[in-house]
Amino acid sequence: MKDYLVGGVNSPVRTFRGIDHPPLIIRDGRGPYLRDLEGRRYIDCIMGWGSLILGRAHPAVTAAIARAARAGSPYGLTAPAEVELARLVAQAMPSIEQVRFTVSGTEADMTAIRLARAATKRTKILTFEGCYHGHSDGVLVKRGSGLATLGLSGSAGVPALIARETLVLPLNDVAALEQACREFGSSIAGIILEPVPANMGVVVPEPGFLRRVRQLATQIGAVLIFDEVVTGFRLGLGGAQGRFGVRPDLTVLGKIIGGGCPIGAVGGARGLMGQLAPEGPVYHAGTFAGHPISMAAGIAVLSRLAQHPPYAALETAAQRIDEVVTAAAERRGIPVQVNRLGSMLTVFFSAKPVKNFAAAQASDRGRFGAFARELLARGVLIPPSPFEAMFLSAAHTASIVDRAATAMARAIAKLA
Numbered sequence: 001m002k003d004y005l006v007g008g009v010n011s012p013v014r015t016f017r018g019i020d021h022p023p024l025i026i027r028d029g030r031g032p033y034l035r036d037l038e039g040r041r042y043i044d045c046i047m048g049w050g051s052l053i054l055g056r057a058h059p060a061v062t063a064a065i066a067r068a069a070r071a072g073s074p075y076g077l078t079a080p081a082e083v084e085l086a087r088l089v090a091q092a093m094p095s096i097e098q099v100r101f102t103v104s105g106t107e108a109d110m111t112a113i114r115l116a117r118a119a120t121k122r123t124k125i126l127t128f129e130g131c132y133h134g135h136s137d138g139v140l141v142k143r144g145s146g147l148a149t150l151g152l153s154g155s156a157g158v159p160a161l162i163a164r165e166t167l168v169l170p171l172n173d174v175a176a177l178e179q180a181c182r183e184f185g186s187s188i189a190g191i192i193l194e195p196v197p198a199n200m201g202v203v204v205p206e207p208g209f210l211r212r213v214r215q216l217a218t219q220i221g222a223v224l225i226f227d228e229v230v231t232g233f234r235l236g237l238g239g240a241q242g243r244f245g246v247r248p249d250l251t252v253l254g255k256i257i258g259g260g261c262p263i264g265a266v267g268g269a270r271g272l273m274g275q276l277a278p279e280g281p282v283y284h285a286g287t288f289a290g291h292p293i294s295m296a297a298g299i300a301v302l303s304r305l306a307q308h309p310p311y312a313a314l315e316t317a318a319q320r321i322d323e324v325v326t327a328a329a330e331r332r333g334i335p336v337q338v339n340r341l342g343s344m345l346t347v348f349f350s351a352k353p354v355k356n357f358a359a360a361q362a363s364d365r366g367r368f369g370a371f372a373r374e375l376l377a378r379g380v381l382i383p384p385s386p387f388e389a390m391f392l393s394a395a396h397t398a399s400i401v402d403r404a405a406t407a408m409a410r411a412i413a414k415l416a
Ligand SMILES: *Cc1c(COP(=O)(O)O)cnc(C)c1O
Pocket: 103, 104, 105, 106, 107, 109, 132, 133, 134, 194, 198, 199, 227, 228, 229, 230, 254, 255, 263, 264
């Protein structure tokens, strides 16, 4: 693998270094399962990092993909499926009137930020430590030391000058947010966050936090961007904004809305979206933007979700895992925090509640690694990093969830 691919992968987490295990090399998958090259089968609790809410190779989705491929796509021109997917998105999320499709979440985040800057004629972006908004320069930024609000470069190649245009605050800290708004309010173009972060592991916002973020954004005249790449159509048809009843100005989507194919999207009210080219001065374009295969797969998934919502069953399944893991850890005296909302969850090996990035980082990574390796040996795949979320799908039936939960209880017993 390493001869031709850097580090043997195309995205760093796939090395499995986070759990000190050789990487899984995948042959194929079906329903809730993945199979590796050696033919070992795993219950998959990653599900394409949350993209595959209906499970792998869902017949309606594969049929839609095959039809779009046979129809000679891509066209590099407009086709009706783009309107249909945009309509399904707008129908589910009342904050969205118009949509611009992109090829990745990264690109959609980048475009949303550019829109916020153009609409406000300001430059600074405020975000929260541990939230992920793709890998463009302005959001590949880490928090300064101590009380510093201006971000530091989070990757080689990101200029310090660009990093300083991003303010980075701890999540769930209303006082820090109010302070930053007082100090920098008139130069903040946008506030961007994952309304329920999944990329430091799952961290559920404190009651009232999102509402306060909304109020402050309005007060300082900043554009509020919810990055719902994970939570959109995961926490319900209306995403986190529906679940918490907080309306952002712009929503960034990805993952689920592409039905397992490459996609991203920015959505919002007509006025703001109309700032985008060709109607407005904010440039965005893409050879593969609105790709017919991604549109077809997305339409198949979103219409199925609307007709047969799996959310109650997903909730029950994730709750079962939550309960079994919590009980097993209690029995063995192993401190864990199961952070969960709907069908996204993370098991943190920590005695203290995990409410922000610092607390996630302070959890016991060694123990997490041992847990994940033990699960692999038992045929259950969870993310190979303590700072990612497990995702279930509609293909994770009660008996499969029971098998996964039992494996987790046994893995915890092994850690004691
Ligand atoms: C995955 C993800 C992205 C980036 O999407 P890509 O398609 O990987 O570029 C952005 N934001 C969040 C919250 C994500 O989970």
